[in-house]
Amino acid sequence: MKPDDWDKLMKEYESSSSILIADVDCTAGGKSKCEEIGIRGYPTIKYGDPDDLQDYSGGRSLADLQKFAMGLGPMCSPANPELCSDEKKKQLDEFMALDASKRESMIKDKEAEIEKLESGFKTFVEGLQKQYQEGSDKKDKDVEEIKSSGLGLLKAVHNHAKKQKGEL
Known part of the structure; x- marks a missing residue:
């Protein structure tokens, strides 16, 4: 805005x-x-x-x-x-x-309910963020393992062979 x-x-x-x-x-x-x-x-x-x-x-x-x-x-x-x-x-x-003290008590109770919901949601989101980070880290590790297992060399050999046959 x-x-x-x-x-x-x-x-x-x-x-x-x-x-x-x-x-x-x-x-x-x-x-x-x-x-x-x-x-x-x-x-x-x-x-x-x-x-x-x-x-x-x-x-x-x-x-x-x-x-x-x-x-x-x-x-x-x-x-x-x-x-x-x-x-x-x-x-x-x-x-x-209602008298003022009863209204104040009800307001505090309802605000506490909202705060509990907010806190529960925050905990839920933090859990999701942790799961996301763990999943992302695992994916990065697994991708690196695949690349380290010779993917680059395999691609180089494949392209070299294609060039030798005149395919590239």
């Missing part, structure tokens, strides 16, 4: 009352916010309710970002319950009925 494209998009929406396009420097003053919302790589694009930002995985060209931004607007949230489906309204009511 070109920084110029993001700057152009921010400029297009700077006067919007319902859509905010912004950037956060995760290496300076915005570091704590980036940690809070789970920024792991740069550039990362998030969208949605500021208290429930979602990962954007679409195209990164200005045209892609403009198309996506055109579909943005207020979303289902405690501030906009009228935008919620019946199912989400029910869930919203259930969550709002």
Whole structure:
């Protein structure tokens, strides 16, 4: 993504009352916010309710970002319950009925579940990388053994014989 494209998009929406396009420097003053919302790589694009930002995985060209931004607007949230489906309204009511400590406990539990999944996936990938490296090393060793067994000399003899017969 070109920084110029993001700057152009921010400029297009700077006067919007319902859509905010912004950037956060995760290496300076915005570091704590980036940690809070789970920024792991740069550039990362998030969208949605500021208290429930979602990962954007679409195209990164200005045209892609403009198309996506055109579909943005207020979303289902405690501030906009009228935008919620019946199912989400029910869930919203259930969550709002809980006391703060129960909500915090549930948030921690769900975040721990996500962290466990992330950790398990990381272990899985590390295992795959180890298998790949072992397989690659074995292949390289086996190829070297075949070459060392006289492949080059065999090719030279074969081509020499072809030249002698006038085939080359």
